[in-house]
Amino acid sequence: MFLNLNHYKLDVYKSARELRFECYKILSKLPIEERYNLTYQIIRASTSVVLNITEGCSRKSETERKRYFEIARGSVIELDSCFDITVESEYLALNDLEKIGNKLKTTFILLSGMLK
Numbered sequence: 001m002f003l004n005l006n007h008y009k010l011d012v013y014k015s016a017r018e019l020r021f022e023c024y025k026i027l028s029k030l031p032i033e034e035r036y037n038l039t040y041q042i043i044r045a046s047t048s049v050v051l052n053i054t055e056g057c058s059r060k061s062e063t064e065r066k067r068y069f070e071i072a073r074g075s076v077i078e079l080d081s082c083f084d085i086t087v088e089s090e091y092l093a094l095n096d097l098e099k100i101g102n103k104l105k106t107t108f109i110l111l112s113g114m115l116k
Contacts, residue, residue, distance in 0.1 A: 007057035012110035016053050016072070019103040020046040023079065026100060030091050038091075042082050048075040049107065056114075066115055073111040080104060 007013050023046035027039050049072045056068025083100065086092040 005057070007054055010053075010057070012107065012114055013050070013053050013057075015103065015107045015110055016049045019076075019079075019100070019107050020050050022100040022103050026092070026096070029096065030086065034091065038082060038085060042079065045075040045078040045082065048072065049079075053111075069111055069114045073108060073115070076104060076108045076111065 023042050027042060030039050052068045052072035052075065056065045056072065059065045059068065083092075083097050083104075087094055087097070
């Protein structure tokens, strides 16, 4: 934000931020009893994606960069499981998750490309 670093221009970073934004929008649809469980996990994982991409971009070593991108991709996979649970628990319908699913797939694909 204040540092105007190069990662702000990366498609993977932009996609991760959009994914996080969509995650936050969907949280209000979850039941209150999931506030400290599933809701918190979605917040944590979606934020982790953005922050690990950011930290990975700041590393000089390719090995270190890839490690952070792997962690970010793992958080994307965690989000996928969280949304699977929301559908299985009938908190959300699959069609409620169409937009977030597209963001999730895009972020996963971009992160996978960063690891090649």
